[in-house]
Amino acid sequence: MSLLLQASGITKLFPGTLALDNVQLDVARGEIHAVVGENGAGKSTLMKILAGVHTADSGQIIFDGEPIAPSSPRDALERGIAIVYQELSLVPPLTVAENIYPGRLPTGPLGFVRYGQLFRQAEEVLRSLDLNVDPRALVSELSIAKQQLVEIAKALSFDTKLLILDEPTSALTEREVEILFSLLRRLAQQGVGILYISHKLDEIFKLSDRVTVLRDGKYVGTVKTAEVRADDIIRMMVGRELGHMFPEKSRVEKQPLLEVRNLRLPGQTAANSFTLHAGEVIGFAGLIGSGRTELARAIFGADGVESGEILLNGQPVTIGSPQEAIRHQIGYLPEDRKAAGLFLDMSVKLNIESANRAAVTSGPYISPRKERALAEQYIEQLNINTSGVEQEVRRLSGGNQQKTLVAKWLAIQPKVFIVDEPTRGVDVGAKSEIHHLLRRLADAGVAVMMISSELPEILGMSDRVLVMHEGAIVAELAAEAASEEIIMQYASGQQPALAR
Amino acid sequence: MTALSSRETSPRYKSNTALGIVGQLVRAREFFLISLIVVIAVALHLKTGHFITERNLTAIALGFSPLAFMAVGMTAALVCGGFDLSVGSVFALGGVVTAVALRDDMFGPALPIGLAILAGVLAGVLAGMANGLLITKVHINPFITTLGMMSIARGAGYAITEGSPIARLPREFFKLGQGEVLGVSNLIILALVVMAIGDILMRRSAWFRQIYYVGGNEDAARLSGINVALVKMGVFTLSGMLAALAGVLSVSRFTVADPGSGMGYELQVIAACIIGGASLNGGKGTVFGALLGLVFVGFINNGMVQLRVPVYWQNLAMGVILLVAVGSDMLSQRLQARPRARKTEESAAPGEPAA
Numbered sequence: 001m002s003l004l005l006q007a008s009g010i011t012k013l014f015p016g017t018l019a020l021d022n023v024q025l026d027v028a029r030g031e032i033h034a035v036v037g038e039n040g041a042g043k044s045t046l047m048k049i050l051a052g053v054h055t056a057d058s059g060q061i062i063f064d065g066e067p068i069a070p071s072s073p074r075d076a077l078e079r080g081i082a083i084v085y086q087e088l089s090l091v092p093p094l095t096v097a098e099n100i101y102p103g104r105l106p107t108g109p110l111g112f113v114r115y116g117q118l119f120r121q122a123e124e125v126l127r128s129l130d131l132n133v134d135p136r137a138l139v140s141e142l143s144i145a146k147q148q149l150v151e152i153a154k155a156l157s158f159d160t161k162l163l164i165l166d167e168p169t170s171a172l173t174e175r176e177v178e179i180l181f182s183l184l185r186r187l188a189q190q191g192v193g194i195l196y197i198s199h200k201l202d203e204i205f206k207l208s209d210r211v212t213v214l215r216d217g218k219y220v221g222t223v224k225t226a227e228v229r230a231d232d233i234i235r236m237m238v239g240r241e242l243g244h245m246f247p248e249k250s251r252v253e254k255q256p257l258l259e260v261r262n263l264r265l266p267g268q269t270a271a272n273s274f275t276l277h278a279g280e281v282i283g284f285a286g287l288i289g290s291g292r293t294e295l296a297r298a299i300f301g302a303d304g305v306e307s308g309e310i311l312l313n314g315q316p317v318t319i320g321s322p323q324e325a326i327r328h329q330i331g332y333l334p335e336d337r338k339a340a341g342l343f344l345d346m347s348v349k350l351n352i353e354s355a356n357r358a359a360v361t362s363g364p365y366i367s368p369r370k371e372r373a374l375a376e377q378y379i380e381q382l383n384i385n386t387s388g389v390e391q392e393v394r395r396l397s398g399g400n401q402q403k404t405l406v407a408k409w410l411a412i413q414p415k416v417f418i419v420d421e422p423t424r425g426v427d428v429g430a431k432s433e434i435h436h437l438l439r440r441l442a443d444a445g446v447a448v449m450m451i452s453s454e455l456p457e458i459l460g461m462s463d464r465v466l467v468m469h470e471g472a473i474v475a476e477l478a479a480e481a482a483s484e485e486i487i488m489q490y491a492s493g494q495q496p497a498l499a500r
Numbered sequence: 501m502t503a504l505s506s507r508e509t510s511p512r513y514k515s516n517t518a519l520g521i522v523g524q525l526v527r528a529r530e531f532f533l534i535s536l537i538v539v540i541a542v543a544l545h546l547k548t549g550h551f552i553t554e555r556n557l558t559a560i561a562l563g564f565s566p567l568a569f570m571a572v573g574m575t576a577a578l579v580c581g582g583f584d585l586s587v588g589s590v591f592a593l594g595g596v597v598t599a600v601a602l603r604d605d606m607f608g609p610a611l612p613i614g615l616a617i618l619a620g621v622l623a624g625v626l627a628g629m630a631n632g633l634l635i636t637k638v639h640i641n642p643f644i645t646t647l648g649m650m651s652i653a654r655g656a657g658y659a660i661t662e663g664s665p666i667a668r669l670p671r672e673f674f675k676l677g678q679g680e681v682l683g684v685s686n687l688i689i690l691a692l693v694v695m696a697i698g699d700i701l702m703r704r705s706a707w708f709r710q711i712y713y714v715g716g717n718e719d720a721a722r723l724s725g726i727n728v729a730l731v732k733m734g735v736f737t738l739s740g741m742l743a744a745l746a747g748v749l750s751v752s753r754f755t756v757a758d759p760g761s762g763m764g765y766e767l768q769v770i771a772a773c774i775i776g777g778a779s780l781n782g783g784k785g786t787v788f789g790a791l792l793g794l795v796f797v798g799f800i801n802n803g804m805v806q807l808r809v810p811v812y813w814q815n816l817a818m819g820v821i822l823l824v825a826v827g828s829d830m831l832s833q834r835l836q837a838r839p840r841a842r843k844t845e846e847s848a849a850p851g852e853p854a855a
Contacts, residue, residue, distance in 0.1 A: 300723075321725075322723050322724070323725040325725070326725040327725075334723060340719040340720055341723070342717065343713060343720055344717070345783055346713075346716050346783065350712070350713075354721075357706055365704045365705060365706065366705070
């Protein structure tokens with residue numbers, strides 16, 4: 001096999017982060033090469049550099065024998081590098097053919113599209129890929145899998161030598177994955193090099209010839225897939241020390257507070273059961289899209305439930321809306337504080353009282369005195385750095401915004417506090433403050449359900465860890481038994497060897 | 501840890517105080533508007549010699565009193581992130597329904613005055629509820645919904661009257677719109693009372709406070725336990741009800757129900773609310789601001805009449821004022837958003853390498 005791509009010394013600096021630090025990667029013709037790493041390892045950035053979306057700050061890319069520096073996606077495409085993103089980039093109301101040739105439609109002298117020619121061309125591309133898709137069909141009528149295949153056809157409608165796929169199977173069923181894999185294998189046989197990014201280790205073992213591992217923007221190594229086991233790759237991906245920023249865990253006896261029994265969400269097959277105890281921080285680990293947020297929102301009444309039961313203090317309760325959840329003193333801190341948590345253009349005061357508006361009223365009227373008192377209490381308690389209660393939340397730093405959001409939920413005096421990525425995008429100091437606060441809440445008898453995609457946070461905070469994979473809770477681990485390796489194995493759908 | 505976080509935020513603290521000053525200037529919008537109104541009044545007075553007279557000011561107030569009712573509902577609609585284009589038509593429909601109910605030769609026997617008024621207001625309530633249902637349940641946006649209702653209500657008014665104004669109403673009914681208390685027209689008093697109540701409710705009532713949350717961030721409002729659909733239903737119902745009430749009172753004043761009345765009111769009311777500080781993005785606005793906006797629009801309108809500007813130019817001027825008001829709202833939002841845009845770029849960048 002001759003080398004198709006050879007990238008070395010790739011470095012990319014974003015303001016505040018070294019996204020890639022002297023990374024290397026090579027792909028042979030006809031090779032399926034997997035790239036793995038945890039969230040934030042730099043996989044997507046590396047692919048975007050190859051595809052011309054970003055430009056590397058330094059480093060060399062030799063493609064097909066000559067050095068290149070793709071300046072735009074168009075430039076990369078014309079050289080033969082095509083990328084298929086995680087999110088589909090098709091236009092649903094247009095035909096398959098129009099989606100394969102956007103911006104390159106064959107036109108007549110007056111600028112009208114020659115549809116006959118377009119459909120013939122598209123048919124040829126689809127046939128060469130053995131795809132049974134009508135070029136005249138509307139994309140909106142196709143299944144997600146077919147759409148994914150059309151996306152690949154679009155990428156291959158150029159004279160593609162290197163095809164990059166970023167998490168292409170996240171929306172596919174098992175059968176659809178097989179169709180995709182057999183297409184990829186056929187392409188590889190024709191000499192196309194394939195870069196395959198995925199979280200799912202089972203896929204990587206099924207599909208790839210070699211695996212390159214990145215960690216925190218650095219190159220860890222490249223191994224032949226046939227010569228390693230999943231454990232080895234996970235160790236290469238994780239391999240870092242835990243910080244000391246976490247509070248001490250609790251040792252008290254715990255009473256069940258919230259019991260979830262056979263909760264099934266619409267459109268899902270898995271029914272989940274678990275129990276939250278008063279005084280406990282329970283960590284929900286899993287990959288992005290593993291269904292943790294959906295589960296949390298269902299418990300909070302934000303989204304519907306197909307079947308199942310929720311018990312609070314042993315009593316069955318129905319929670320059909322966030323109002324009812326709040327009435328039961330269940331709080332939910334959403335993962336996206338700007339979109340779903342805060343009222344950015346409103347004051348700190350109005351944000352803090354927003355979930356417990358009854359606390360600042362006397363009769364049907366709002367009491368400005370109570371408003372101020374409530375806001376000042378939490379600004380003081382959470383050490384929120386603001387010029388005053390009237391400060392617009394938009395003007396606060398990320399950490400102080402997050403603390404304001406936490407304050408909003410503390411104001412309902414939660415008994416159950418569901419936090420979804422509680423420290424995403426906040427500075428180290430505020431992060432630690434939030435960790436200690438959550439632990440203090442637990443020590444005061446609150447049941448804390450913490451969803452996090454940061455394994456150190458999961459391990460550092462949780463008294464118990466539940467791991468989710470594709471909508472189902474696949475493992476429950478005691479704090480002592482949990483490790484990044486074991487969690488990653490469960491989260492990526494592997495069954496860890498019991499011998500460990 | 502405290503040291504760490506305060507060091508991190510200290511530069512922002514500086515910009516906070518700078519922004520505090522800007523914020524105070526923005527809050528002084530009312531002050532600016534009042535000054536502008538005074539300047540316009542004095543200028544017009546100097547030019548015409550009779551602008552600031554009791555007679556003229558009363559005439560302006562009387563002419564604009566129907567708009568005051570609508571301005572309360574429109575402020576609520578704007579604060580919750582929408583607007584109501586149907587108020588002018590619902591105004592006409594409300595008047596027509598009451599007039600028809602008062603006549604014994606149209607659609608059955610005459611109703612007592614109280615019930616007839618109620619029927620007119622009820623027509624507005626129904627139109628508003630229909631708006632609310634279409635927006636919250638069918639998820640048609642407020643623009644199309646209320647544009648459709650604008651045509652439906654207007655059409656209903658014409659259909660009921662077969663196009664001609666309804667007169668010959670009982671004299672007793674005119675007492676409401678033509679009566680006075682201590683020399684001040686009932687209509688002006690009612691308009692001020694409704695605005696005062698509206699202002700207090702929007703500022704201090706716990707229920708109305710929800711409108712600001714819905715307009716500020718609908719998703720967050722829902723997760724904060726606010727019944728967003730119910731709030732929007734309430735807002736649009738209120739807007740329809742007040743528009744119809746204004747229409748009924750107008751018929752009482754003019755003694756005739758004209759299905760073609762109230763055309764273009766929606767533009768004037770929206771312009772007044774936005775001049776008064778309401779934002780098309782939702783989450784902001786006060787009834788007091790809308791009152792100032794109304795006075796501004798009223799003075800400009802009356803000024804043009806006094807200066808003998810042809811009526812066609814008056815429409816043109818209204819459109820310009822609306823666009824200038826909305827345009828300056830958008831511009832000031834963009835200016836406010838600028839530091840935000842930079843911030844999201846910053847925060848997006850570290851997120852970039854995420855796989």
